Amino acid sequence: MPHADSGPARSRALRLAWPLGVAVAGVVAGYLLSVGLSGYFVFLAVSAVTAAIAILGLGIVTGSAGMIALCQLTFAAVGAWVVSLFNVLEVPGGFVVWLIAGGLAAGVVGILVGLPALRLRGVNLAVVTLGFAAAFDVTLLQIQFPGSKDGIPVLRPEGFSTDRGYFFFSIIVLAVCGLVVFWLQRGRWGSSWKAVAFSERGTASVGQSVQQAKLTAFAVSAALGGISGGLLAGQVQLPFASSFTPLQSLALYVLAVMSGAYLIDMAIFGGILWVLVPELLKRWGVPQDWGFVIFGALGVQALTSGTNLGQGIRNLWWKRADGRTAAARETAKADAAAHPAAVEPPAEASVPPVPAAPAASGEPALSVTGLTVQFGALKALDDVSLEVPAGSVMGLIGPNGAGKSTFVDAISGFLPHASGTVRLGGTALGRMSPTKRARLGLRRTFQQDRVPPALTVDAYVRFVARRRVTADEVAEVLDFFGCPPARTRLAGVDVGTRRLVEVAANVLAKPRVLLLDEPAAGLSHEEHLELGARLREVPARYGMAIVLIEHDLDLVRTVCSTLTVLDFGRVLASGPQDEVLADPAVIKAYMGETEML
Numbered sequence: 047m048p049h050a051d052s053g054p055a056r057s058r059a060l061r062l063a064w065p066l067g068v069a070v071a072g073v074v075a076g077y078l079l080s081v082g083l084s085g086y087f088v089f090l091a092v093s094a095v096t097a098a099i100a101i102l103g104l105g106i107v108t109g110s111a112g113m114i115a116l117c118q119l120t121f122a123a124v125g126a127w128v129v130s131l132f133n134v135l136e137v138p139g140g141f142v143v144w145l146i147a148g149g150l151a152a153g154v155v156g157i158l159v160g161l162p163a164l165r166l167r168g169v170n171l172a173v174v175t176l177g178f179a180a181a182f183d184v185t186l187l188q189i190q191f192p193g194s195k196d197g198i199p200v201l202r203p204e205g206f207s208t209d210r211g212y213f214f215f216s217i218i219v220l221a222v223c224g225l226v227v228f229w230l231q232r233g234r235w236g237s238s239w240k241a242v243a244f245s246e247r248g249t250a251s252v253g254q255s256v257q258q259a260k261l262t263a264f265a266v267s268a269a270l271g272g273i274s275g276g277l278l279a280g281q282v283q284l285p286f287a288s289s290f291t292p293l294q295s296l297a298l299y300v301l302a303v304m305s306g307a308y309l310i311d312m313a314i315f316g317g318i319l320w321v322l323v324p325e326l327l328k329r330w331g332v333p334q335d336w337g338f339v340i341f342g343a344l345g346v347q348a349l350t351s352g353t354n355l356g357q358g359i360r361n362l363w364w365k366r367a368d369g370r371t372a373a374a375r376e377t378a379k380a381d382a383a384a385h386p387a388a389v390e391p392p393a394e395a396s397v398p399p400v401p402a403a404p405a406a407s408g409e410p411a412l413s414v415t416g417l418t419v420q421f422g423a424l425k426a427l428d429d430v431s432l433e434v435p436a437g438s439v440m441g442l443i444g445p446n447g448a449g450k451s452t453f454v455d456a457i458s459g460f461l462p463h464a465s466g467t468v469r470l471g472g473t474a475l476g477r478m479s480p481t482k483r484a485r486l487g488l489r490r491t492f493q494q495d496r497v498p499p500a501l502t503v504d505a506y507v508r509f510v511a512r513r514r515v516t517a518d519e520v521a522e523v524l525d526f527f528g529c530p531p532a533r534t535r536l537a538g539v540d541v542g543t544r545r546l547v548e549v550a551a552n553v554l555a556k557p558r559v560l561l562l563d564e565p566a567a568g569l570s571h572e573e574h575l576e577l578g579a580r581l582r583e584v585p586a587r588y589g590m591a592i593v594l595i596e597h598d599l600d601l602v603r604t605v606c607s608t609l610t611v612l613d614f615g616r617v618l619a620s621g622p623q624d625e626v627l628a629d630p631a632v633i634k635a636y637m638g639e640t641e642m643l
């Protein structure tokens with residue numbers, strides 16, 4: 047198959063080297079600016095850098111994790127306050143230590159503010175964060191910054207005490223923050239932020255705590271806010287509450303949304319705009335407060351169009367790249383057709399039905415007893431009991447509304463009101479959360495698309511696998527399922543392919559049991575059969591049991607050794623597939639549904 051990545055070690059080294067190279071180039075450019083710019087512009091440039099760091103943080107919580115936080119300058123005020131306090135107390139270590147302490151303190155406050163985000167979404171979260179900003183603003187006006195009454199200026203770091211030196215220092219801080227964010231975004235935390243923004247259920251189903259994803263986003267975002275505020279304290283040396291008002295936080299949020307601040311370059315661009323717009327207004331003799339109106343108008347445009355400047359530019363670029371990838375895939379498919387690979391899709395007529403599973407030896411992988419789910423007056427599942435033998439593929443079939451998806455939801459822990467007993471191997475799952483079930487080895491896929499489009503295939507597969515996997519392992523499983531190459535952006539592939547990647551990623555997680563809820567939906571008939579052929583091999587190849595929900599009985603016949611038929615929430619028949627499909631009750635239930643039996 048054509049998708050194996052070549053030279054994974056080399057590409058890993060390149061992945062590490064290029065952001066470092068960009069950061070070093072940025073620092074060099076910053077140095078040149080620090081000696082080249084006139085004094086006034088140096089001051090403005092420091093303001094742009096501090097704003098860029100605050101916007102970088104906002105990009106994480108709003109852009110990546112999809113939450114609304116309207117108190118970024120409150121976190122900045124916390125950072126500035128800690129720096130001022132440490133300055134007054136002359137805490138050893140100097141400005142750099144104070145700045146880090148300011149960032150950490152703001153991070154802790156960020157976690158506290160993020161706690162409501164575990165329950166609140168959208169406008170409610172916006173109100174809470176704005177309320178926090180307003181409350182802190184009032185408090186700050188009362189308590190002021192340490193040392194401000196006595197006029198004790200914040201001491202800048204040694205060697206960087208001039209405005210030019212301090213600008214260069216702030217550029218170094220920005221470069222370090224940019225690098226940290228870059229690596230966090232590409233690591234597990236970054237994937238969890240993007241996943242939680244797209245689907246909390248999808249996130250929990252791969253064993254990632256939704257709470258942790260949200261709180262880490264808030265913490266990192268606030269810490270960057272704190273660092274930005276600390277830097278500002280060093281810039282102005284006597285910070286005032288008027289630099290950190292809720293209105294400014296709002297404007298910063300709008301700027302982050304409008305520019306697409308989860309993209310590092312766009313956060314820097316946002317920082318420049320933050321300074322440039324009021325400066326231009328001043329030069330044109332327009333009151334600077336009109337800057338808020340301009341930011342507001344740009345924000346409305348971004349929110350209504352559902353995109354932002356950075357994403358718009360990238361989309362244009364990727365459109366061309368995706369065109370090339372699609373062409374390469376077509377060529378690869380044609381090649382595969384000309385030179386058949388090891389795992390061949392079955393010719394429809396020639397694939398024999400799967401023989402009955404051997405009598406289950408030892409413990410079943412999954413056993414369910416008396417599972418009942420009630421939605422109001424409707425019993426979606428009524429006393430369902432079944433066993434999935436280890437290393438088998440069990441088909442779960444039934445007419446529309448029979449309760450198949452409800453079964454998967456209940457087993458995977460998404461319906462806590464379900465009654466009955468579920469055992470994974472020997473372990474009773476009781477009221478265990480979906481996250482814990484996933485970590486224990488019970489994985490599922492969804493009928494709806496829950497694959498975060500903001501990730502690449504590689505990042506998604508690694509995120510779902512939740513274990514250290516090599517590039518070869520990733521390439522192998524993608525290859526096996528006929529998925530696009532690891533570097534492909536998920537936003538650039540169709541829903542059917544995304545769901546194929548979802549299956550591949552969950553297989554790579556090597557769970558004990560994998561529940562697949564109509565994995566072939568969105569695929570062509572040919573791809574349907576190809577997937578079936580591969581699923582048939584999964585238990586032996588990757589060592590897991592599969593429960594497959596599927597309407598296509600051709601596929602079920604070729605893949606599943608045992609079948610369970612649900613009808614109106616009850617088990618109609620269960621056992622070896624030939625026996626079940628010959629059962630008169632099953633035939634009767636299906637007669638009105640399909641002629642395929």
Ligand SMILES: Nc1ncnc2c1ncn2[C@@H]1O[C@H](COP(=O)(O)OP(=O)(O)OP(=O)(O)O)[C@@H](O)[C@H]1O
Pocket residue numbers: 421424426444445446447448449450451452453
């Ligand atoms: N959250 C819910 N609230 C109320 N009723 C629900 C809910 N979820 C499912 N149901 C009902 O439970 C029954 C079983 O639904 P379920 O989605 O499990 O069926 P299914 O066999 O998966 O159907 P399909 O093949 O169409 O996906 C249906 O009557 C459905 O309307």
